[in-house]
Amino acid sequence: MNEDFDSILAKLGTGKWNILFLITMCFWYSQLVYHTIAVVFLAPPVDHTCRRPPHAHTPIIVLPPEATHATGNTTSFPSTNIQEDSCHFLVENITTGRLVEEPCTEWDFDNTTFISTVTSEFQLVCDKQYLRATYHGMYMFGTLAGSFFNGYLADKYGRYTLICISSGIYSVTAIGSAWLTSVPWLFTARFLLGTMHPPSLLIGFILVQEIMEPKMRIVTGIMQFTSWSFATMLYSGWAYLIREWRWLQTFVSLPTLIMIPLLFTIDESPRWLAVVGQHQRALKVLRRAAKLNKVTLPPEQDLLAIMKIIQEQSTIKEQEVSKSVMDKLQNVAHEVLLLFSGHKIRLITFVMTLDFCIVGMLFYGLTMGANTLGVNLFIYVAISGTVEIPARTILLPITKWLGRKRTVIISYFITAVVLLTQPCIPEDLKVLSIVLIMIGKMMSTCAFTSIDVYITELIPTEVRSQGLGLTMAGSRLGAFIAPFLISAVEETYPWLMSVVFGLSALVACVALIPLWETENIRLPDTLADLDSLHTGTDSETNIQPDEEIRC
Known part of the structure; x- marks a missing residue:
């Protein structure tokens, strides 16, 4: 089965039709980067100091007399072991007169590097510091969940269909989540983005591999993932220019809308169409491929005979899908x-x-x-x-x-x-x-x-x-x-x-x-x-x- 269809792809060669697929998926891979490693620029650790309330004790540094060449005794507080940090402030217990720690509830953040971040806006520090890691973890947890059903859906409804749906949901969620104002909703959006990651990435990879002639598959596979590396480099430049997390996420997410016109330039996998018995639709795709690549395919009856054999040999798979x-x-x-x-x-x-x-x-x-x-x-x-x-x-x-x-x-x-x-x-x-x-x-x-x-x-x-x-x-x-x-x-x-x-x-x-x-x-x-x-x-x-x- 594979040899027969690979012979068709070998006759098609690598031309404009194949390149359109490659450009589309390379572009989409580059868009996934911005949210996969978003925690680096959107929720980084930020230096912070506790914003002490009015009733908090104000630390007074009292130097010994020999340090100031003064005379007299130094003053000390009842508590000498408790030190303030960025997560607590000191208050005086009116009963014992001792200084005790209270947890800080508000902070002032250093905006030298970033004007605003998820960390500073939602104050994900001290006892809520783990939520920074959760911001990234929710995306990866979503990819884990999405990996369990994307193969089943791609086999049943097609590679192209799943890519269209997943990229559409991903684009809307990526742009919209930049303006969410609560942590639970933001994390829910991150999880949804993660579930759409495997259908976009893995199924997109499969689609490109299924329409390439055998000798080009390794090369195109490397090219697809190389686009990920270029996007990682580019992300650092965008983050350097845009220091507010909401505007940065919006800016890097808006290009996902370019995927809409790009999807009109590619087709469903003709190999999948042959497997599920949609032979006339597969022929239509192959005709378009031959026209764009400027090649001549074997007679249609020969192509239909090959696709019929493919469908017969994949009967078990088709039954499982149903x-x-x-x-x-x-x-x-x-x-x-x-x-x-x-x-x-x-x-x-x-x-x-x-x-x-x-x-x-x-x-x-x-x-x-x-x-x-x-x-x-x-x-x-x-x-x-x-x-x-x-x-x-x-x-x-x-x-x-x-x-x-x-x-x-x-x-x-x-x-x-x-x-x-x-x-x-x-x-x-x-x-x-x-x-x-x-x-x-x-x-x-x-x-x-x-x-x-x-x-x-x-x-x-x-x-x-x-x-x-x-x-x-x-x-x-x-x-x-x-x-x-x-x-x-x-x-x-x-x-x-x-x-x-x-x-x-x-x-x-x-x-x-x-x-x-x-x-x-x-x-x-x-x-x-x-x-x-x-x-x-x-x-x-x-x-x-x-x-x-x-x-």
């Missing part, structure tokens, strides 16, 4: 249990879920780590996005040279080394600290991208979608944990962020050792194939580098 939601959930639960049914698949599931959780924590945590280093936030984020570009572009030749497993292990190992070294750098060598952190960010990007390839070759075709779904959920969990970890250590033990991330990368590196290399090994189609697979170099399971690898 089942009720409850039946679908039961099937998913059964298929997830298959991921723990044998020794090899269980090993893959545990190791990859752990590694995806760690790489998600590393990737997003290092993007948000400027405040723990005490460096310029705008420059840090710009450099953070910049180092992702070479990390993605050099990955293809490196993976071919070293193989999948060694590429991931080395990426994790270098990340661990530089992050564990960074806390040992003296404070007067801050530039070197930033360089080490950026190397860690670049190598974690390599790990994130290469592990995506590695896992698709480890998991058998029979349970590949379920395995990918579970492990991707692990990456969202890691991204959810990252801001809470940073929030817990950034003020008291900022060096601890690098230590925890470095040790985590080392754990991920060691965890991969029991797995095997997948390059030039025939991929398993079923769990039985996996169990019988020899991971050495025997002639039965290995294939030559120039032999075709099929999933």
Whole structure:
């Protein structure tokens, strides 16, 4: 089935029709960045002082006589151990005469860097400091929830339909949430944005891959995610120019409306249309593609014959799509249990879920780590996005040279080394600290991208979608944990962020050792194939580098 349709795509080649898809999805990926890492500029930690009420005690510094060359005795208060901080103020207990702490309820914020932020407007400090991390966590929790249903909806209603709906909801929510005035509603909007993230990102990626000729899929895949890196760099510039969080979010969200006319330039996936039996609609899309690419396709009767074969071979899938939601959930639960049914698949599931959780924590945590280093936030984020570009572009030749497993292990190992070294750098060598952190960010990007390839070759075709779904959920969990970890250590033990991330990368590196290399090994189609697979170099399971690898 895949070979037949791939031959059609090969005849179409790569032309204007394909480029319109690529431009549309690259643009949309760049828009998702502004809300995925919004916490960096919209809800950063802000210096603050307690706004003491009139009845609060005003601290008086009384120096000893020898310090002022004066005579006489110094005055002391009954309480000598209590110190004011930004979260409390002192009041005198009229009964005991002692000074006691009271929690602060209002603060004055330093507006040197930002005129207004979510942190300062909603006063997310002291006992409400965790809500800053929750601001980011709600988005990631939404992506976790959205990842469970986006595949089902895309299979049932189509890739293009789901992208249209999700991008529309995302645009309206992104613009409207900039003017919400309560924390609960703001967090609800963040969760909704998160649920629309997987349909926009993952299904968009699938759509582009399904309309590209085989030899261009790796290249276009890298290009799509490179647009994410460019947007990260651009975000730091917009944030530098616009220092009020509501206007910044509005400004970066308004371009999402450009997606509306762009959607009119692309089509539904003809491959999906063939699977679900909409052959005439698929023919219409292919005719338009041939016209735009200026090529000639085989006769329509030949195309219809190929699509008929595709539909017949996908009967089981079509029946599954037509089942009720409850039946679908039961099937998913059964298929997830298959991921723990044998020794090899269980090993893959545990190791990859752990590694995806760690790489998600590393990737997003290092993007948000400027405040723990005490460096310029705008420059840090710009450099953070910049180092992702070479990390993605050099990955293809490196993976071919070293193989999948060694590429991931080395990426994790270098990340661990530089992050564990960074806390040992003296404070007067801050530039070197930033360089080490950026190397860690670049190598974690390599790990994130290469592990995506590695896992698709480890998991058998029979349970590949379920395995990918579970492990991707692990990456969202890691991204959810990252801001809470940073929030817990950034003020008291900022060096601890690098230590925890470095040790985590080392754990991920060691965890991969029991797995095997997948390059030039025939991929398993079923769990039985996996169990019988020899991971050495025997002639039965290995294939030559120039032999075709099929999933």
